[in-house]
Amino acid sequence: MKYPPGTVRALLESPHVSEATRAALQERLDAPPYQPQFFDADTYRLLGAVCARLLPQPDRPAGAIDLPAGIDERLHSGKADGWRYDALPPDREAYRLGLGGIQQAAQAQFGREFAALAAAEQDAVLQAVQAGTAPGDLWLKVDAPRFFEELLAEATILYYSHPLAQEEIGYVGMADLPAWTRIGLDTREDREPEEVN
Amino acid sequence: MPDEEELLEEGVVSPVQPDIQDPLLRKLLKDEPAAADTPQPQPAPLPEPGDEVDCVVIGTGAGGAPLLARLAMAGLKVVALEAGPRHAPRRDFATDEQAQAFLFWNDERLSAGKDPLSFGNNNSGTGVGGSTLHYTAYTPRVQPDDLRLRTEFGVGQDWPLGYDDLAPYYDELEWLLGISGPSPYPWGPARQRGYPLPPLPLNGAAQLMQRACEKLGIRTSPAANAAVSARYYQEGIGWREACTNRGFCQAGCSNGAKASMDVTFIPLAEAHGAEVRADCFVTEIERDAQGRVTGVVYQQHGQTRRQRCRTLFLCAGAVETPRLLLLNKLALSSGHVGRNLMAHPGLQLWGTFDEMVRPYKGIPGGLISEDTHRPRDADFAGGYLLQSIGVMPVTFASQVARGRGLWGAGLREYLQQYNHVAGINILGDCLPHADNYLELSDEKDSRGLPKPRVYFTNQENEQRMNAHAERTMRRIWEAAGARDIWTFPRSAHVIGTCRMGRSGDDAVVDADGRCFDVPNLYICDNSVFPSALSVNPALTIMALSLRTADRFLEQQQRRDS
Ligand SMILES: Cc1cc2nc3c(=O)[nH]c(=O)nc-3n(C[C@H](O)[C@H](O)[C@H](O)COP(=O)(O)OP(=O)(O)OC[C@H]3O[C@@H](n4cnc5c(N)ncnc54)[C@H](O)[C@@H]3O)c2cc1C
Ligand code: SF4
Numbered sequence: 001m002k003y004p005p006g007t008v009r010a011l012l013e014s015p016h017v018s019e020a021t022r023a024a025l026q027e028r029l030d031a032p033p034y035q036p037q038f039f040d041a042d043t044y045r046l047l048g049a050v051c052a053r054l055l056p057q058p059d060r061p062a063g064a065i066d067l068p069a070g071i072d073e074r075l076h077s078g079k080a081d082g083w084r085y086d087a088l089p090p091d092r093e094a095y096r097l098g099l100g101g102i103q104q105a106a107q108a109q110f111g112r113e114f115a116a117l118a119a120a121e122q123d124a125v126l127q128a129v130q131a132g133t134a135p136g137d138l139w140l141k142v143d144a145p146r147f148f149e150e151l152l153a154e155a156t157i158l159y160y161s162h163p164l165a166q167e168e169i170g171y172v173g174m175a176d177l178p179a180w181t182r183i184g185l186d187t188r189e190d191r192e193p194e195e196v197n
Numbered sequence: 198m199p200d201e202e203e204l205l206e207e208g209v210v211s212p213v214q215p216d217i218q219d220p221l222l223r224k225l226l227k228d229e230p231a232a233a234d235t236p237q238p239q240p241a242p243l244p245e246p247g248d249e250v251d252c253v254v255i256g257t258g259a260g261g262a263p264l265l266a267r268l269a270m271a272g273l274k275v276v277a278l279e280a281g282p283r284h285a286p287r288r289d290f291a292t293d294e295q296a297q298a299f300l301f302w303n304d305e306r307l308s309a310g311k312d313p314l315s316f317g318n319n320n321s322g323t324g325v326g327g328s329t330l331h332y333t334a335y336t337p338r339v340q341p342d343d344l345r346l347r348t349e350f351g352v353g354q355d356w357p358l359g360y361d362d363l364a365p366y367y368d369e370l371e372w373l374l375g376i377s378g379p380s381p382y383p384w385g386p387a388r389q390r391g392y393p394l395p396p397l398p399l400n401g402a403a404q405l406m407q408r409a410c411e412k413l414g415i416r417t418s419p420a421a422n423a424a425v426s427a428r429y430y431q432e433g434i435g436w437r438e439a440c441t442n443r444g445f446c447q448a449g450c451s452n453g454a455k456a457s458m459d460v461t462f463i464p465l466a467e468a469h470g471a472e473v474r475a476d477c478f479v480t481e482i483e484r485d486a487q488g489r490v491t492g493v494v495y496q497q498h499g500q501t502r503r504q505r506c507r508t509l510f511l512c513a514g515a516v517e518t519p520r521l522l523l524l525n526k527l528a529l530s531s532g533h534v535g536r537n538l539m540a541h542p543g544l545q546l547w548g549t550f551d552e553m554v555r556p557y558k559g560i561p562g563g564l565i566s567e568d569t570h571r572p573r574d575a576d577f578a579g580g581y582l583l584q585s586i587g588v589m590p591v592t593f594a595s596q597v598a599r600g601r602g603l604w605g606a607g608l609r610e611y612l613q614q615y616n617h618v619a620g621i622n623i624l625g626d627c628l629p630h631a632d633n634y635l636e637l638s639d640e641k642d643s644r645g646l647p648k649p650r651v652y653f654t655n656q657e658n659e660q661r662m663n664a665h666a667e668r669t670m671r672r673i674w675e676a677a678g679a680r681d682i683w684t685f686p687r688s689a690h691v692i693g694t695c696r697m698g699r700s701g702d703d704a705v706v707d708a709d710g711r712c713f714d715v716p717n718l719y720i721c722d723n724s725v726f727p728s729a730l731s732v733n734p735a736l737t738i739m740a741l742s743l744r745t746a747d748r749f750l751e752q753q754q755r756r757d758s
Contacts, residue, residue, distance in 0.1 A: 002613055018451065020289055024296035054604045078643075082301055082317025086309035086650060090640075123605065130602060152598045156608065160594040161295040169615040171590045173557035174292050179441035183559040185401045185552045192555065195616075 007193045008167040008174070016175035016191055025163045025174060034069035038076040038092070044068060046099055049115040053122050054155045065165060070158040071095070087143045088150065097138050098147040102129060104136030170195065250274045253493055253506035255479050255521070258327020259738040260722030261512030262458035262466065263370075267746035268510075269471035276504055277466070278477040278495055280513075281323030284330070284459065290451035294591040297448040300324060300331045304648075306516060307638055311654040314540055314688055318447070318592070321514055321691070325475050326459035328514065329735060331447050334423040334455050335562045335584065336376055336736040338367050340385045340570060343579075343730045346626065350578035352658070353628045354537075354727040357699045357708035358744075360386065366740035371421075374456035375429035375437060378421030384567040394426045397440055400559025402619035405550065406585040407564055409677035420565040420584065423456035423736075433465045442559045444587050477502075480646065482509065482525045482718075490718050496644070508717045508749070512742070515691040515724040516635065520649045522695065522705075523637050528714040533705050535636060537629035537696050539729040540653055540688035544663050545586065545596075545622040546670040548679025554619045561587035569623070569669060570731060577661040580731045581625030583670070590615060600685040621673060623666040624689065627729040630656045635694055653688065690734055695724040709752075710745035721745045 009029070012022055036044040051067040075092050088094045106114035106125050114122060128134035130148045159165050166174070172192055182189050251273040254265045261277060268275045282299075284290070291297060302321040308314050322328035341360035346353035364386075370376075372393050380391025396419030399407065403419075410417045424440040431437075440454035453460045463473060474497070481494035483503075492505035511518050519535040522528050564585040571580045594612055597603055603611055632654050637647040655663070667684055674682050698704025701713030706725055712718040721742045723734055730737065 018292065020291040020296070020451075021293055024291045024293045055609065056605060080303055080305040080317075081298070082303045082321070083306045083308050083315055085313055086307040087313075126604070130604075149599055149602075152602075152604050153595050156594050156598040156604075157295070157591055160591045160612070161293075166590055168609075169590060169612050170555075171557060171615060173444065173589065176292050176441065176443040176445070180443060180558040183398060183400045183442050183555075185404050185554065188553065188555075 002195050002197070003167060003170040003193045004196055005167070007172065008163045011172060011175040011191065012163070014175065014191070016177045018177055021174050028161065029163055031066065031069070034066055034073070036068070036072045038072045043096070043099055044072065046103060046114055047071065049122065050099070050102060050126070050151070051155050053119065053126055054152055055159045065159055065162045067155045067158045071154055074154075085143070085146045085150070087146050089142060094142055094147055094150070097142040098144075098151065101134065101136050101138035101142060101144065101147075102126070104138055105129060105134035108135035249492070249505040249507065250276050251506065252276075252508045252510060253278060253504055254510040254512055255493065256280075256327060256512035256514060256517070256722065257325050257458055257463060257473060258322070258512065258514060258722065259329050259458065259735045260514070260742050261327065261510065262329075262462035263739045263742035264510060264512070264721060264746035265471050265473075266462045266466035266469065267743055268750070269466045269469035271746075271750050275466070275471045276506070277471060277473045278479055278493065278504065279325050279327075279473065279475050280478040281325065281475065283325040283473070283475040284449075286449060286451050286453065286459070290449045292443060292445050292448075292451070294448050294589050297331075300449050302514075304642055307640065307648055307650040308653070309650055310632065310652040312686070312688065314651055314653045314691065316516070319687075319689070321516065324459075325463060325473060326457045329457040330449055330459065332457070332735055333446050333562045333733075334560070335565075335733040336371075336374070336421050336423045337565065337567070337582065337732040338385060339363070339730050339732050339737055340567070342571070343626070343728070343732065346579060346728045352578045353626070354696070354698070356727050357697055362744065363737065363740045364389075366743045367736065369743065370736060370739050373431055374423045374461055375425040375431070376421050376423050376456070377426035377440075379418050382421065383416060383418050384570065392421060394429065396420070397422055397424060397426045397560045397563065398442065399563045400442075400444070400556070400587055401552065401554035402556060402585040402587055402621070403559070403563030405552075405554070405619050405677040406583075406621055406673060409673045410566060412676045413672060415566055415568050415673070417564050417566045420562050422560050422562060424450070424454045424560055425456070431461075433468045434461055435464070440560060444557045444559055444561055445589065446561055447592070448589065478644070479513075479521065480524070480644070482521065482527055484527070484715075488715060490715060508719065510719045510721060510745075512720070512722045514722050515694045516649055516651065518720060518722055518724045519635050519694040520637065524646065528705055528712045528718060530714050531701050531703060531705055533696060533703060535694050536631075536634045537693040538633045538635055538651065538653065539627040539629055539692040539726075541627055541690050541692070541729055542581065542625040542655070542659050542663050542666070543622055543687040543689035544666050544670070545620050545685040545687055546667065546674055546682060547618055547620040547685065548674045548677070548682040549614050549617050550619055550677070550679055551617070553616055555616050556588045556593070556618060556620075557590065559587055563587070569666070572665065575665060577658045577665065578628065579626030579658070579662070581623040581662060581666055582731060583621060583623055583673075586620045586622050588618075588620060593618070596685050601683055619679070621670050622687070623670070624731065624733055625659075625662045625666065626731045627692070628656060628658045629693060629728075630654075632656075651691070655688070690723060692723050692726045692729045692734065695720050696727045697725045698727055709748035710741065711749075719745055719749060
């Protein structure tokens with residue numbers, strides 16, 4: 001850990017965070033366990049296994065930030081982010097085809113389901129998808145590198161939107177009240193954490 | 198948090214049930230219940246066409262809001278129809294990127310070509326104020342030669358108007374918006390007066406760029422920003438509080454320091470009697486037998502309504518404006534609606550520094566250099582400017598994922614140094630090309646309207662400019678002491694899809710913004726630019742907006758007298 005744990009939670013209790021900001025972050029911190037609504041149970045487990053390689057969280061054995069939940073919820077609600085690669089089918093279809101393709105590639109490369117593979121093998125499958133060299137006919141229907149980029153971007157956005165991930169990288173921009181006055185190089189305000197080595 | 202109604206609206210603008218192309222999957226999915234309710238437009242009777250107003254303005258962004266105020270101040274009865282909601286920034290805007298996603302135009306657009314453009318948070322907003330709700334508020338003026346690209350280089354287009362036509366509007370805007378900047382400004386023609394407010398303080402990235410450029414002999418200056426560096430008062434608008442350096446301009450300013458339209462021209466317009474209707478998505482533009490616009494039909498909270506008008510100002514942005522014209526088969530005789538689509542080369546370059554940067558603080562666009570406006574060793578037409586950039590964490594993380602392709606432990610490790618990261622970027626001219634255009638696709642959105650498909654591929658000129666810029670920025674960042682330097686290829690802003698020109702043969706509107714095909718239809722937004730310009734567009738869009746209103750009013754006066 002490069003920044004002291006507990007900084008963000010403490011800031012959320014302080015007057016440096018606006019009501020709207022606190023509400024948004026607290027909701028993410030307090031999110032109850034999630035049940036998938038869009039994916040079936042098997043596909044959802046597969047998505048979980050994939051996310052665990054994209055953003056591994058060995059440091060949070062009990063309370064990993066739940067990335068598949070955010071993806072499932074968005075696909076279920078039908079929300080979009082304003083654009084899509086024309087090379088990809090609509091999001092729901094792309095996710096089903098892409099996850100199916102990852103499963104196919106795992107079978108073709110290692111003869112087992114993705115979730116049953118060792119971490120290094122899983123990484124090898126995902127590398128092949130990212131590079132566009134993964135085996136499997138589903139990749140004829142969905143552009144592998146573009147799908148991988150979209151999946152990775154969504155998982156990354158979900159991860160770094162979480163207050164604990166923001167704490168991990170020393171981001172405390174949420175505590176912007178009443179103002180930032182020390183904004184230059186190597187300057188710090190009291191409420192900003194220092195790195196610990 | 199946005200209130201219930203805004204969230205609902207957000208749901209409405211999203212494609213709730215995307216069309217499925219794959220036959221097998223379509224079958225599979227058909228068995229599933231619909232995910233969310235799409236409010237169906239009701240066949241309610243349209244209001245009787247008695248309530249004709251002088252002008253309807255579609256869209257309240259940089260193109261729509263200034264002219265709305267101008268027309269209202271001239272005593273005309275004007276109504277603005279805005280697809281997005283009206284926000285209460287002080288109460289609702291969180292300092293959180295995900296919570297602010299409602300600011301963006303989240304209807305799905307299809308991005309095609311070799312360099313597909315990203316929309317949503319990279320490109321366009323919605324709500325009363327349009328994309329100015331989330332612009333970075335860089336407000337440089339053009340330089341005169343920006344408007345004469347063809348004369349100077351033999352490529353691209355000249356504008357049908359010159360710098361002197363825009364200068365008085367720039368001046369007016371700088372004082373009305375309360376622009377903070379250096380006086381005198383180091384580049385471009387001498388000005389009648391300086392900026393009304395001193396520049397905003399420099400953050401870490403700006404200091405690094407300043408230090409390195411000084412070593413290399415590149416001139417820099419604190420940028421001109423439409424965020425007030427001190428409390429500021431304007432008649433009809435009132436007091437605006439000073440910028441608190443919260444660095445969140447691209448996700449909405451919660452204290453009114455940033456001169457977005459909702460805290461400047463919109464209140465001004467309303468103080469003079471303009472009516473601004475939020476949550477009104479225009480779908481139809483109605484005409485009489487002569488082809489003159491008679492009014493518009495729009496959807497509000499699931500109801501279909503009509504508003505009749507004498508003159509229509511279409512200011513829906515460079516994607517929705519041509520989309521509406523194509524949907525309505527209107528003003529198409531030149532064949533240029535949707536064509537000449539340009540996007541600013543916006544290459545970013547990032548590096549890691551020993552110093553603590555903490556890139557979330559301070560106005561993101563702190564420092565500028567226009568020394569690359571016409572580089573001596575250029576092998577391309579036009580030029581670019583250099584800017585330092587601050588960055589919010591989620592935006593940065595997603596760029597690292599997309600741009601560097603990092604994942605796994607490597608991604609988390611890299612982002613651990615977020616506080617030591619700083620970036621610079623360019624904003625450069627772009628040439629129109631036959632391969633870059635907008636069309637209506639066969640895929641429908643949740644309203645049942647065809648999604649726009651946008652083709653974009655960087656051509657030779659853009660590629661050369663990006664290569665030149667990468668060399669320049671790399672030199673600067675190395676001189677600043679950066680390690681682990683990488684670039685993020687990026688294009689910003691959609692431009693030129695209903696361009697202005699001297700003749701209806703190769704342009705959609707004339708220099709006054711008036712449609713060649715339809716005498717009572719005006720267009721003003723980023724779509725009318727004949728060339729992309731080597732500066733950020735918003736100030737020039739606003740200048741054109743005021744000018745369009747003035748030219749229209751002069752013409753009305755001539756007709757009446
Ligand atoms: C992240 C980001 C940073 C930026 N930073 C800068 C900067 O620093 N400096 C700068 O100069 N520019 C910047 N820009 C660009 C600037 O915001 C835009 O160029 C400018 O706002 C465009 O103005 P416009 O009038 O063309 O469209 P917009 O401001 O997008 O306004 C169009 C409006 O029309 C509405 N609308 C669309 N269709 C309909 C319909 N059918 N019915 C009713 N209403 C409709 C939309 O909801 C929207 O409110 C930035 C943009 C982004 C995304
Ligand atoms: S940096 Fe200033 S202008 Fe930008 S969001 Fe913060 S207070 Fe508003």
